[in-house]
Amino acid sequence: SQTIHQWPATLVQPVGSPLSLECTVEGTSNPNLYWYRQAAGRGLQLLFYSVGIGQISSEVPQNLSASRPQDRQFILSSKKLLLSDSGFYLCAWSVSPETQYFGPGTRLLVL
Amino acid sequence: AQSVTQPDIHITVSEGASLELRCNYSYGATPYLFWYVQSPGQGLQLLLKYFSGDTLVQGIKGFEAEFKRSQSSFNLRKPSVHWSDAAEYFCAVGAREYGNKLVFGAGTILRVKS
Numbered sequence: 001s002q003t004i005h006q007w008p009a010t011l012v013q014p015v016g017s018p019l020s021l022e023c024t025v026e027g028t029s030n031p032n033l034y035w036y037r038q039a040a041g042r043g044l045q046l047l048f049y050s051v052g053i054g055q056i057s058s059e060v061p062q063n064l065s066a067s068r069p070q071d072r073q074f075i076l077s078s079k080k081l082l083l084s085d086s087g088f089y090l091c092a093w094s095v096s097p098e099t100q101y102f103g104p105g106t107r108l109l110v111l
Numbered sequence: 112a113q114s115v116t117q118p119d120i121h122i123t124v125s126e127g128a129s130l131e132l133r134c135n136y137s138y139g140a141t142p143y144l145f146w147y148v149q150s151p152g153q154g155l156q157l158l159l160k161y162f163s164g165d166t167l168v169q170g171i172k173g174f175e176a177e178f179k180r181s182q183s184s185f186n187l188r189k190p191s192v193h194w195s196d197a198a199e200y201f202c203a204v205g206a207r208e209y210g211n212k213l214v215f216g217a218g219t220i221l222r223v224k225s
Binding site (some may be wrong): 090 | 129143146147152155156157160164177201203205207211212213215216217218
């Protein structure tokens with residue numbers, strides 16, 4: 001069966017520091033991969049998605065970037081964190097285009 | 112533009128009572144429809160989905176949803192709520208014409224009182 005991992009689970013970082021969040025999927029090949037952000041009390045905002053290695057689509061202009069160095073690995077990065085980057089970051093995968101399955105999430109607090 | 116509306120931000124029901132969570136969408140294509148549930152601090156779990164066929168779909172944990180094209184709705188129901196159902200529920204819509212992306216509603220927080 002397929003599983004999706006995210007780490008770290010929780011992260012506290014100072015403003016201006018770099019960020020790297022990792023997402024890996026097991027049990028499937030060539031998945032579509034997604035990064036979402038969920039701010040407190042708000043819904044899900046799609047940040048990036050990828051249909052293959054090295055293929056990244058950005059949904060909103062921001063301080064973040066994404067990379068997909070391997071088929072089942074998706075990384076969310078920032079060179080300098082802002083206070084507004086705080087939130088709950090969710091990774092998701094799909095093989096059919098429509099049904100997405102989510103990871104456990106990473107809670108990021110920028111101070 | 113595609114949009115999903117969940118009119119109720121919070122809903123409180125008594126344990127054992129029936130539940131209906133509303134979802135309306137605006138989509139320029141034949142939609143795929145989903146309901147997800149999120150417990151505090153957790154990821155989203157897929158409850159059920161509708162692609163085509165029978166408009167009443169059954170999901171996990173005793174949930175069901177009905178697609179009503181004429182009303183552009185996909186409401187989630189459960190005949191008897193359990194305290195463990197307390198969580199946040201998200202409706203989401205996609206379509207083949209719009210590629211690999213889903214549009215999510217803002218969510219409805221369900222509280223269950225004993």
